[in-house]
Amino acid sequence: MLPKQIRTGLLSLLLVSTSALAVDRMPSHDHHKPSIGLHLNQGQRWATDAPLRQGMSNVREALILAVHADTTHPLSAAEADKLADAIRTQADYLVANCVLAPEADAVLHVLLGQLLEGAESLRLKPTDEAGLHNIITALKDYPAYFNHEGWKPVTTTTPAP
Numbered sequence: 001m002l003p004k005q006i007r008t009g010l011l012s013l014l015l016v017s018t019s020a021l022a023v024d025r026m027p028s029h030d031h032h033k034p035s036i037g038l039h040l041n042q043g044q045r046w047a048t049d050a051p052l053r054q055g056m057s058n059v060r061e062a063l064i065l066a067v068h069a070d071t072t073h074p075l076s077a078a079e080a081d082k083l084a085d086a087i088r089t090q091a092d093y094l095v096a097n098c099v100l101a102p103e104a105d106a107v108l109h110v111l112l113g114q115l116l117e118g119a120e121s122l123r124l125k126p127t128d129e130a131g132l133h134n135i136i137t138a139l140k141d142y143p144a145y146f147n148h149e150g151w152k153p154v155t156t157t158t159p160a161p
Contacts, residue, residue, distance in 0.1 A: 037107075037110060038107055038110055038111070038141060038145055039103075039107060039145075040145060041103065041104065044147075045143075045144070045145055045146055045147040046100070046101070046103075046104035046107060046108075046145060046146050046147065047100075047101075047104065047146075047147055048100075048146050048147055048148050049098060049099055049100065051093065051094060051097035051098045051099075052094060052098045052100065052108070052146065052148075053148050053150075053151075054093075055090045055091075055093050055094040055097075055098070056090075056094075056139075056142055056146075056148065056151075057151075058086065058090050058093075059086065059087055059090045059115060059135075059139065060139055060152065060154060062082070062083055062086035062087065062090075063083065063135055063136070063139060063154065064154075065082075066079045066080075066082060066083040067132070074126060074127035075122060075126045075127070075132070076126060077126050079126065080122040080123060080126035080131075081123060083119065083122060083135075084119035084120065084122055084123040087115050087116060087118075087119040087135070088116065088119060091112050091115060091116055094108070094112065095112075104146075107145055107146075108146075111138045111141060111142055111145075114134050114135075114137065114138040114141075115134070115135055115138045115139075117131075117134050118130075118131040118132065118133070118134030118135035118138070119131070119135065121134065122135075136154055139154040140153070140154050
């Protein structure tokens, strides 16, 4: 049996490597993923459906609750875990319920990958500003690429990674 510190280190390495592969392994709603990267639909924002609007609103609310609209204080381990769990839950919900055109789906998966990467970074190190930066940036990018009527902008400051 390996000592506890080695087991913990190996588990951390496994979590980081699996989160880096999260986007590639997420189901694509049985669509072929056309292009990768954030892009508009011929100059227009992509249409949304009710599950997308609900899931992204839930992620936004989880962030606001976690940081208390102030990213200058580090998250506690409990706050980071709660936020990471909320993001994972909403990402799973979106993958299972969201029905988008294939290209819009591919754009969404870029944002989900950014959210999941940030969540796993925070889970491993709650004071990781890069993790929080990824989450906030994804939530600020979301309304630039998706037409979500009634979206409330994320007004927290983005910490430098």
